[in-house]
Amino acid sequence: MSTMKPIFDAYHQRQAALEATYSTNPYAKGIAYISNEIVPLHSAYIPLLDQGFLKGDLTYDVASAWNGRFFRLDDHLSRLERSCQKMRYRIPISQEEMKRITISMLAKSGIKDAYICYMVTRGLERISNTPLGKKAEELSNTLYIWISPYVWVMSPAAQMDGSGSSVITRTVRRTPPGAFDPTVKNLQWGDFTRGLMEAADRGAIYPFLTDGDGNLTEGAGYNVCVVKDGVLFTPDRGVLEGVTRKSVLEVARKVGMEVRVEVVPVELVDRADEIFMCTTAGGVMPITSLDGQEIGSGKVGEWTAKIWDGYWAAHEHPDLSEDINYAADSGRLKL
Amino acid sequence: MSTMKPIFDAYHQRQAALEATYSTNPYAKGIAYISNEIVPLHSAYIPLLDQGFLKGDLTYDVASAWNGRFFRLDDHLSRLERSCQKMRYRIPISQEEMKRITISMLAKSGIKDAYICYMVTRGLERISNTPLGKKAEELSNTLYIWISPYVWVMSPAAQMDGSGSSVITRTVRRTPPGAFDPTVKNLQWGDFTRGLMEAADRGAIYPFLTDGDGNLTEGAGYNVCVVKDGVLFTPDRGVLEGVTRKSVLEVARKVGMEVRVEVVPVELVDRADEIFMCTTAGGVMPITSLDGQEIGSGKVGEWTAKIWDGYWAAHEHPDLSEDINYAADSGRLKL
Numbered sequence: 062m063s064t065m066k067p068i069f070d071a072y073h074q075r076q077a078a079l080e081a082t083y084s085t086n087p088y089a090k091g092i093a094y095i096s097n098e099i100v101p102l103h104s105a106y107i108p109l110l111d112q113g114f115l116k117g118d119l120t121y122d123v124a125s126a127w128n129g130r131f132f133r134l135d136d137h138l139s140r141l142e143r144s145c146q147k148m149r150y151r152i153p154i155s156q157e158e159m160k161r162i163t164i165s166m167l168a169k170s171g172i173k174d175a176y177i178c179y180m181v182t183r184g185l186e187r188i189s190n191t192p193l194g195k196k197a198e199e200l201s202n203t204l205y206i207w208i209s210p211y212v213w214v215m216s217p218a219a220q221m222d223g224s225g226s227s228v229i230t231r232t233v234r235r236t237p238p239g240a241f242d243p244t245v246k247n248l249q250w251g252d253f254t255r256g257l258m259e260a261a262d263r264g265a266i267y268p269f270l271t272d273g274d275g276n277l278t279e280g281a282g283y284n285v286c287v288v289k290d291g292v293l294f295t296p297d298r299g300v301l302e303g304v305t306r307k308s309v310l311e312v313a314r315k316v317g318m319e320v321r322v323e324v325v326p327v328e329l330v331d332r333a334d335e336i337f338m339c340t341t342a343g344g345v346m347p348i349t350s351l352d353g354q355e356i357g358s359g360k361v362g363e364w365t366a367k368i369w370d371g372y373w374a375a376h377e378h379p380d381l382s383e384d385i386n387y388a389a390d391s392g393r394l395k396l
Numbered sequence: 397m398s399t400m401k402p403i404f405d406a407y408h409q410r411q412a413a414l415e416a417t418y419s420t421n422p423y424a425k426g427i428a429y430i431s432n433e434i435v436p437l438h439s440a441y442i443p444l445l446d447q448g449f450l451k452g453d454l455t456y457d458v459a460s461a462w463n464g465r466f467f468r469l470d471d472h473l474s475r476l477e478r479s480c481q482k483m484r485y486r487i488p489i490s491q492e493e494m495k496r497i498t499i500s501m502l503a504k505s506g507i508k509d510a511y512i513c514y515m516v517t518r519g520l521e522r523i524s525n526t527p528l529g530k531k532a533e534e535l536s537n538t539l540y541i542w543i544s545p546y547v548w549v550m551s552p553a554a555q556m557d558g559s560g561s562s563v564i565t566r567t568v569r570r571t572p573p574g575a576f577d578p579t580v581k582n583l584q585w586g587d588f589t590r591g592l593m594e595a596a597d598r599g600a601i602y603p604f605l606t607d608g609d610g611n612l613t614e615g616a617g618y619n620v621c622v623v624k625d626g627v628l629f630t631p632d633r634g635v636l637e638g639v640t641r642k643s644v645l646e647v648a649r650k651v652g653m654e655v656r657v658e659v660v661p662v663e664l665v666d667r668a669d670e671i672f673m674c675t676t677a678g679g680v681m682p683i684t685s686l687d688g689q690e691i692g693s694g695k696v697g698e699w700t701a702k703i704w705d706g707y708w709a710a711h712e713h714p715d716l717s718e719d720i721n722y723a724a725d726s727g728r729l730k731l
Contacts, residue, residue, distance in 0.1 A: 093444055095444070102444070102445070103445065105443070105444035105445070106441035106442060106443055106444060107441060107442060107444050107449065108440070108441055109428055109430070109437070109440035109441060109442050109540065109542060110437070110438070110440070111449075113449065114442065114446075114448065114449045114583075115583065116583055116585040116588075116589065117452045117583045117584050117585050117586060118585060118589055148589070148590075149593060188589065188592045188593075190592060190595055190596045190600070190601040190602070191550070191551060191554065191601055193551070196593075196596045197589070197592065197593050197596070205444065207444060215526070216526065216528070219526065233574065233575065233576075234572070234574045234575050235575060236571050236572075236575040236576065237569070237571075237572065237575065237608070239568065239569045239608055240568065240569050240570060240571040240572065240575065240586070240587045240608075241568075241571065241584075241586035241587055241590070245586075247586055248449075248450065248451055248452045249452050249576075249584035249585075249586050250451040250452050250453060250584075251452060251575070251576035251580075251582055251584050252575045252576055253451075254451065254453055254483070254523065254532070255483075255576070257523045257525060257532065258484060258523075258531075258532050260525055261525045261531045261532070265525070266525040266526055267525070273572070273574055273575075
């Protein structure tokens with residue numbers, strides 16, 4: 062984790078520069094694309110009757126920009142497309158157009174380190190199989206895009222001091238794939254919300270949910286990785302196929318770890334040498350206690366540190382990231 | 397079902413009278429209460445950043461008015477309160493105030509047969525257990541109320557001609573209570589949405605989901621009741637504790653049926669004499685085919701018909717319903 066301080070220092074400088082524009086640029090705190098219009102995020106409204114709200118009938122994906130560069134944007138847009146296919150949504154515009162709009166929004170907002178959320182909802186009409194109703198695939202779907210300054214599921218300060226605490230929940234299990242396929246990124250967070258409440262009740266920050274049969278799944282918006290004897294384990298099912306997880310696995314192999322994507326029994330988590338979480342909104346996030354007990358030394362582990370460095374280094378790699386043109390013409394959108 | 401025709405005839409007359417006001421009263425097609433303002437339903441917007449949208453972090457309840465009378469409103473408001481307690485939401489106003497606003501909205505809209513939806517969301521900030529974040533119970537929650545003309549999960553025409561078809565889903569199971577407690581009325585409808593798609597693929601209208609262990613649970617917004625040898629069966633767990641179901645059980649006992657609220661194996665559903673669904677948005681809805689096979693005679697069953705009559709008769713009963721004052725003063729709201 063030798064690169065952590067310089068990376069966070071540079072980020073904090075960029076963030077301070079962004080904040081200096083908050084009073085003059087109404088889009089700098091966040092920006093949204095709704096019905097082909099661009100609005101400040103905190104003034105963005107959606108129809109009450111949107112089925113994404115009224116039935117949770119939506120999918121989404123979260124990409125990021127870091128230091129003015131997209132990181133694996135195509136991976137996120139491809140996954141969104143797969144989620145849509147599984148739930149029979151059609152994104153109303155092309156990926157190319159989505160990317161063009163995203164660039165315009167980043168340019169307009171000046172946000173260099175960004176949380177970029179794409180949401181596709183069923184639209185304004187509900188699914189009905191009755192003779193006068195419309196079936197899922199007959200409805201017009203809605204795309205929302207919104208961008209905010211980068212979101213940290215674990216703050217830089219907590220990553221630095223290694224204060225991430227966790228519990229394996231026992232009041233709630235993860236929704237099983239047979240009820241809802243977790244590879245379709247979704248906002249049916251009831252199980253995660255219960256998990257967050259249990260973690261708080263037990264004096265911890267981050268919940269990890271099981272599959273109800275004694276195996277680890279994932280947490281409230283993040284995959285979980287466990288290191289034991291130099292091997293990295295992460296669950297193969299009952300979880301989102303994380304883009305950050307993909308980066309983590311690539312880095313782990315590069316630094317010489319064996320990687321196993323398979324069933325991860327809770328017992329293995331209890332005996333872990335190191336644990337970390339990963340997600341686009343925060344990156345690689347070290348966990349140093351589980352159920353009130355220290356993990357390993359109780360400090361950020363050495364493998365976790367190596368993966369942290371490799372993950373953030375990848376953000377500058379030309380195969381995985383691309384420069385954003387902040388001078389892009391955003392003329393076609395109503396601004 | 398001797399009362400079906402007169403009840404629907406009277407309803408259609410009231411609905412025609414309402415529709416005659418659509419061009420002059422902007423609230424007659426629906427009305428919403430958001431941030432202490434009243435707006436036409438189709439112009440109602442909620443903040444994009446509402447956690448009810450961004451995390452499905454909400455509960456709700458649906459009550460009804462029928463022929464200008466509330467039906468079991470207190471049962472619905474009490475259940476909403478219980479849902480809120482389980483998920484640590486606090487409704488920002490009292491039940492009395494909610495009722496007062498509802499009456500104002502009905503008065504303003506002139507809707508005599510109404511679908512009345514109360515939604516309580518976590519609000520604009522997300523749950524975070526981090527030192528600078530706010531825990532679930534520390535956040536300010538939001539109440540939305542919206543009303544539309546009565547919604548029919550099964551149309552009057554289909555109830556009359558007994559054309560309700562169903563399937564037991566096999567591509568999807570109901571989310572188990574250990575992942576999310578279904579007695580907390582929620583909009584995490586991913587499993588129901590998949591069920592609706594499977595039903596359509598299989599040429600049917602209504603999906604019934606199982607618990608994944610061969611037992612019936614519920615469908616996309618309705619409880620399911622099965623009649624066998626004059627006994628009424630409905631599942632005791634893994635389902636919403638329906639207010640309409642409660643009415644149905646009361647009527648069933650009154651007409652001399654034995655009622656069993658217990659585990660209902662799918663095998664029993666396959667051998668049913670009669671099946672019907674029940675929900676506030678549609679009442680008692682006869683199902684005459686299951687998985688492509690006729691149920692019993694393939695016509696609306698005699699017990700179902702008796703319960704239908706008793707259910708709608710209860711809407712005039714002074715212990716269960718109350719007259720709405722359509723001349724109520726709605727002065728305190730911004731209209």
